[in-house]
Amino acid sequence: MNKTILRAEKINKDFSGVQVLFDVSINGEAGQVHGLIGENGAGKSTLMKIIAGFLQPSSGKIFIEGQQVNFKNPLMAKKRGIAMIHQELNLVEDLKVYENIFLGKEFKHRFLLDKKSMIQRSKEILKELGEEEIDPLEDMRNLSVAKKQMVEIARAISENSKILIMDEPTSALTEYETEILFKLIKELKQKGVCIFYVSHRLKEVKEICDVVTVLRDGRVVGEYDVSNVSEVELANAMVGRELGNMYPEKPEPSDEVILEVKNLNVPNFVENASFQLKKGEILGFAGLVGAGRTELAEALAGLRHKTSGEVFLNGKKVQIEDYEDAKRLGISYLPEDRKLHGLVLDMNIVNNITLISLEKYTRFLIDRKKEISKASEYKEKFDIRCRDLFQEVRYLSGGNQQKVVLSKCLEVEPQVLILDEPTRGIDINTKYQIYQFIAGFVKEGKACIVISSELQEIIGLCNRVLVMREGRITAELIGKEINEEEIILYATGIKERVH
Ligand SMILES: Nc1ncnc2c1ncn2[C@@H]1O[C@H](COP(=O)(O)OP(=O)(O)OP(=O)(O)O)[C@@H](O)[C@H]1O
Ligand SMILES: [Mg+2]
Numbered sequence: 345m346n347k348t349i350l351r352a353e354k355i356n357k358d359f360s361g362v363q364v365l366f367d368v369s370i371n372g373e374a375g376q377v378h379g380l381i382g383e384n385g386a387g388k389s390t391l392m393k394i395i396a397g398f399l400q401p402s403s404g405k406i407f408i409e410g411q412q413v414n415f416k417n418p419l420m421a422k423k424r425g426i427a428m429i430h431q432e433l434n435l436v437e438d439l440k441v442y443e444n445i446f447l448g449k450e451f452k453h454r455f456l457l458d459k460k461s462m463i464q465r466s467k468e469i470l471k472e473l474g475e476e477e478i479d480p481l482e483d484m485r486n487l488s489v490a491k492k493q494m495v496e497i498a499r500a501i502s503e504n505s506k507i508l509i510m511d512e513p514t515s516a517l518t519e520y521e522t523e524i525l526f527k528l529i530k531e532l533k534q535k536g537v538c539i540f541y542v543s544h545r546l547k548e549v550k551e552i553c554d555v556v557t558v559l560r561d562g563r564v565v566g567e568y569d570v571s572n573v574s575e576v577e578l579a580n581a582m583v584g585r586e587l588g589n590m591y592p593e594k595p596e597p598s599d600e601v602i603l604e605v606k607n608l609n610v611p612n613f614v615e616n617a618s619f620q621l622k623k624g625e626i627l628g629f630a631g632l633v634g635a636g637r638t639e640l641a642e643a644l645a646g647l648r649h650k651t652s653g654e655v656f657l658n659g660k661k662v663q664i665e666d667y668e669d670a671k672r673l674g675i676s677y678l679p680e681d682r683k684l685h686g687l688v689l690d691m692n693i694v695n696n697i698t699l700i701s702l703e704k705y706t707r708f709l710i711d712r713k714k715e716i717s718k719a720s721e722y723k724e725k726f727d728i729r730c731r732d733l734f735q736e737v738r739y740l741s742g743g744n745q746q747k748v749v750l751s752k753c754l755e756v757e758p759q760v761l762i763l764d765e766p767t768r769g770i771d772i773n774t775k776y777q778i779y780q781f782i783a784g785f786v787k788e789g790k791a792c793i794v795i796s797s798e799l800q801e802i803i804g805l806c807n808r809v810l811v812m813r814e815g816r817i818t819a820e821l822i823g824k825e826i827n828e829e830e831i832i833l834y835a836t837g838i839k840e841r842v843h
Pocket of ligand 2: 388389390431511741742743
């Protein structure tokens, strides 16, 4: 039978008097994948950080192989064989890939860093992850979010741990990379590693986990054997009530074109992209990581230089050279990487939300009251869970940070909203709210572009789907054609149609 490696017993945790975990107990067994699910802010990351020594519990005990431990820092946990893949990537942008992988555990040879071996070993680990094309000598900041996530995974597995914690490891990955990760998880399981797996993707939890613990508002509300529980039951346990259909009825787009893009080129990323977006339409962009979707969106938002191409808004040709141009024209972009482009982490919620639309609140002085009341509207609308609106966003849970960036994008009152992975790290209940919001938004005669690696989201939400592959739009899918199989066939290039 399986053997318990880790036991956390009656863990309580409060942050400056606000309790977020209540008597939480959880077991980890060798060769088992233990899922942990719950709504945004339920306390999943906090619990995992306590086990890995990044945070200390207010009370409670942790045992490893029957022996009580008291981790004061992550290094102590690491020494006992615990590694953690963080939800909010814990990498140093200014260092190289291999330096990140070996940070804090550098190979040394007679007091000198053994760079050669570290680079070699990095290559091997990345290869194991199917990421041969990541150069260990590349600067971290040049990698896409998905690749950064793969480096974060490489960093954790390089430690050969007995207990491996994965906090939403796939939220930035596409299906292909997820598959590779799952293969790896299965191998680690065979080797007797105990894995904790935090995710909002219930389908994945069903697929990869053996048991799953559900947290709600900091308390364990159930532990299930995965083979005996359905996705719907898990979702209901998380939310504490029955959930209905996730997706709103698809809107009816008008015939009026709101945005037209002709032959847009971004060197190395986008080749001759042309498409139209109608008023009232939700247009999806599907494709593999690196297909050029984000770069196309960034060019439309003035965040990336395009070498040629024309953009028309309501029939008029417009120039978008920088973000200010896009904002003035009413094009708003929710970036893929919320930490790098979306948020100022040490600023509070209110200031983050109004950051790029401050002029609305300023006559001679900034109207603080108005700002705060607007921020509370968003808090209500997207159920932002926080201590209060003046909390630094650094201390919000991952999903709640995402809700703040979304609010910030809406504050500019756009007519075209471009959402890049809008529900990354968002729990099922808030996802529902965001989908409802998008449907309502386009009903007002505006339009929305959704880039997502969650195919179900694209399928459930969009009127029309464009598939991109290697920088080109290779298919346009409408109506019944919008299904998983078709999208994958075009995204991988098995099927091709000149658009
Ligand atoms: N350092 C901190 N200081 C103050 N509050 C914190 C801190 N870290 C987390 N919290 C709060 O603790 C609660 C639980 O957060 P946690 O990050 O564990 O949630 P989560 O379940 O991982 O959510 P998500 O699905 O959004 O990642 C949240 O209300 C969060 O704001
Ligand atoms: Mg979390």
